[in-house]
Amino acid sequence: MASIHQENPPAAAAVAAVVVVVVPLLFQSHLNQALQLAHLISSYKIPVYYATSAVHCRQAKLRYNGKNTSSITHLNFIELPMPPFHSPPPNPNSTLKFPSHLQPCLDVCLELRHPTAGLLRQLSSSSKRVVVINDTNMAYVIQDITTIPNAESYSFSCISAFSLHCILNQSNITLQPIAETVTPEIMKFVSLQSPFADLKSGDLINTCRTLERSYLDLLKDKKQWAVAPLNPVIRATDEMMINNNNCLLWLDKQPRKSVLFVSFGSTTSMVAEQVKELAIGLKQSKQRFLWVLRDAERGNIFSDDHGDRKSGLPDGFEESVKGIGMVTRDWAPQVEILGHGSIGAFMSHCGWNSCMESLSMGVPIVAWPMHSEQPYNAMLVTEMLNAGVAVKECDGVLVGSVLIKEAIEEMMVSEEGAIKRERAKEIGLSLRKAVEEGGATRLEVDSFVEHITR
Known part of the structure; x- marks a missing residue:
C-alpha cells in the first residue's frame, strides 16, 4: 500500500x-x-x-x-x-x-x-x-x-x-x-x-x-x-523568493522590460551547432538576455547528470556579453523570472505551461516550438492572439543566427513588436482578472x- x-x-x-x-x-x-x-x-x-x-x-x-x-x-x-x-x-x-x-x-x-x-x-x-x-x-x-x-x-x-x-x-x-x-x-x-x-x-x-x-x-x-x-499571477514578495537566486539578483540590476528570457523547458536538447547559432544571434541582437542553458532532463532528475549543458557556446562568449547577458545552467524559477519587471519577452519552446505562465504575466513570446503540440501553441500565440513572433525555421534542421537575431529585434525594438508587447500586456491583465x-x-x-x- x-x-x-x-x-x-x-x-x-x-x-x-x-x-x-x-x-x-x-x-x-x-x-x-x-x-x-x-x-x-x-x-x-x-x-x-x-x-x-x-x-x-x-x-x-x-x-x-x-x-x-x-x-x-x-x-x-x-x-x-x-x-x-x-x-x-x-x-x-x-x-x-x-x-x-x-x-x-x-x-x-x-x-x-x-x-x-x-x-x-x-x-x-x-x-x-x-x-x-x-x-x-x-x-x-x-x-x-x-x-x-x-x-x-x-x-x-x-x-x-x-x-x-x-x-x-x-x-x-x-x-x-x-x-x-x-x-x-x-x-x-x-x-x-x-x-x-x-x-x-x-x-x-x-x-x-x-x-x-x-x-x-x-x-x-x-x-x-x-x-x-x-x-x-503576481510576483511573490521578497520573503517568498528563493534566497539569493542569481538570476533574480542579476535581473534586479537591469532596466525595466529590457531583458529577453531564453528557456526551452525540461524536455528540449539542442545540438552544439544550434547552441552556437543561438549564442551568436543573441549577441548580434544587442539585446539584454537571461539564458537558461540546459539539456533535457532525465526521467529521474536526481540522477548524477542534472541536464547542465556542457558544450556549444563559442569560446569566450560569456565573458564577451558580461553586463548585457547572463547564462545559467541551474534550474531557474521561471514564474518568478517572468514576473520580474526587467523581463520584456520570453523566447520559448511553447510548451503550454510556459505559454500560460508568460501570458499571465503579460510577457510576449518569441516562439520556437520543438515537438509534440508545441507548434500549435506557437501558432495560437503568434497568429490568433497576436502576442508573439515566430522564429522562422531553416530547412527544419538548423536555425541560423540571422533568423534568430531578426526575431529578437522584431519583438524587442520594432513597431510591430510594440503592438505585440501591448497585446500581451492586455492578455495578462485579463488572465489576472x-x-x-x-x-x-x-x-x-x-x-x-x-x-x-x-
Whole structure:
C-alpha cells in the first residue's frame, strides 16, 4: 500500500464528504500543473491527495513556486510504489527533437495502476465520494475506478484548447502532424490510454475562457471547466523568493522590460551547432538576455547528470556579453523570472505551461516550438492572439543566427513588436482578472467544486 505523508492532518471525521486524488503524468510540466491544481482545489477546504512515485513527489515539491513549499504542507503527498526504471541522459545529436530518452519513465508509470486502485479503495471506505483528477495520459492507470461505486474521474488536459481541437478534429491547419514529431513508442503509450478515456465524468482544461472561448466551445465536451491560469499571477514578495537566486539578483540590476528570457523547458536538447547559432544571434541582437542553458532532463532528475549543458557556446562568449547577458545552467524559477519587471519577452519552446505562465504575466513570446503540440501553441500565440513572433525555421534542421537575431529585434525594438508587447500586456491583465472573485476562471472553479460536492 502507498505511504501517505501528511504534515497537517485535518480534524478527524467519521466519513469525509469528498476527497480528491490528483494523478499526474511524470513529466515536469505535468507534475507542476497538477500540483498547482491540487493546491487550488484544496483552497476550498477539500482534502486533496497528490499521488505519484516517491521520486516524482520529491521533484514536484522541490520545484513548486520557486521552492516555496509552505503553501502546500496541507496537501497529502502519496508515494506510490513504482519499480526502478532506466534513466538515460538525452541525446542532443538526435535528429528527432522529442525526448525519447524519457520513454522508460513513461513505460514504468503504467505500473502505478494497481497501487492507485488500492489507494482509491482505501479512501472510498471513509468518504462519501472519491473524485479522481487524472492527467489525460494517465487514463490507463486509473481504469479500475469502475470497480469503486462511490468514485468518479475527471480528465485534466495540460495543453491548450486550440491544440486539443486541432488534434481531435484533424484540423486542416498546415502544421507538421504530431505523429511526425514524436516516436512510435510514445504514440503507442498514448494509444494505451484511449480505451479508458470515456470513463471520465468531465474535463478540466488548463486554459482560460477569456483566452480560448471559441476553441473551448468547439470541443463540445459534456462537462468542461477551464481552470487556468493555475500559476501565481503576481510576483511573490521578497520573503517568498528563493534566497539569493542569481538570476533574480542579476535581473534586479537591469532596466525595466529590457531583458529577453531564453528557456526551452525540461524536455528540449539542442545540438552544439544550434547552441552556437543561438549564442551568436543573441549577441548580434544587442539585446539584454537571461539564458537558461540546459539539456533535457532525465526521467529521474536526481540522477548524477542534472541536464547542465556542457558544450556549444563559442569560446569566450560569456565573458564577451558580461553586463548585457547572463547564462545559467541551474534550474531557474521561471514564474518568478517572468514576473520580474526587467523581463520584456520570453523566447520559448511553447510548451503550454510556459505559454500560460508568460501570458499571465503579460510577457510576449518569441516562439520556437520543438515537438509534440508545441507548434500549435506557437501558432495560437503568434497568429490568433497576436502576442508573439515566430522564429522562422531553416530547412527544419538548423536555425541560423540571422533568423534568430531578426526575431529578437522584431519583438524587442520594432513597431510591430510594440503592438505585440501591448497585446500581451492586455492578455495578462485579463488572465489576472479571471482568477479574481467573480472572474471567468474563479467562476469555473467554483462550478467544478459545487459539482463534485453536490
